[in-house]
Amino acid sequence: MSGTEVAVHVNRGAAEALEATSGTLETSASFSVLLYGHETPAHVHCRLDGDLERIASLGESNYYVEPETVTRVPVTVVADAIDRPVDGRLEVLTGYGSESVSIAVTVEPGPPGVDVDESLAEPTRSEPEPTAFDRAVDRCSAVTAVEPATLVVLALGAVAVGVAGVTTATIGGPVATAGLGIVGGGVLVALFLLLQ
Template identity: 65%
Template structure:
């Protein structure tokens, strides 16, 4: 994630003028101060005040801002030492102290550190989810050694025998009973051939 940035316009409209793009900033880490030069060059001094001074630092407090140039000031913040928000101000001064602005800065604790276990470096095994038929075959011990196609034929045969039995029972004709016998015989032969 790129650092947060706040811009201050230097000498825009008049000499020794400072205009911040924002008067407050909230961050959970280091941030940048962008000094945007305008009509004339300027010497700018930056400093931190309040509790912010305890956890943040500016490597170099004095900067020369070129006309129409941009000077970036990195502000390092150590959020590892805080467990609650810290407030302070970033002050920008020019014209040997004649003009200054103050930007309220609130630093909030960063996200908690995550311990990474070495096992995360190993690729995860991606086994496909078992199908409903495979799950059913695992639950019924007698079916566990059969192939899914065999189990499907077995299920279809049981449904066919069930329909034939219901038809024979509801009609009660000797022809339908003979048809039931043929369905059962066909199912038995198919089962025998599949299990060989």
């Protein structure tokens, strides 16, 4: 049921009185008539007239409206079955037809329907298989899930080993080689302690 509604006041100010808040209604969907009861109870009859009868229907046609209550009258409209506007009237009667109010209703065609088949539920393309490089990166990222500070210490250790290696190659001799071993051992010990 759409949010479109039209209100009719029943027995407001006088017995067997009807008063619609609007004389026209344009819609492209189902709507409701709200019967507002006032001073005395009433039997109200609703009917559709004109071409509106072809595309709309009432659940019931007779309603008992008590004072100080609101009675909802659903009007079901099938607007997707039409391709041009349909005009008609909704009539609300009381007092065995002695009092009536008529509301001109225009039903516009609804938006075109969309056919959905089961192929839309299937993915149109699957995820590509990861390459060997992607798998290696995933493994490395899982292994190297360490804190940034550890990575900084590791980088500085690599620089220290590089400088010690260049120095050993340039100067040569057993002292330079021993210095390279000490720097390399220190970096390994620091790395071991950080990863624990």
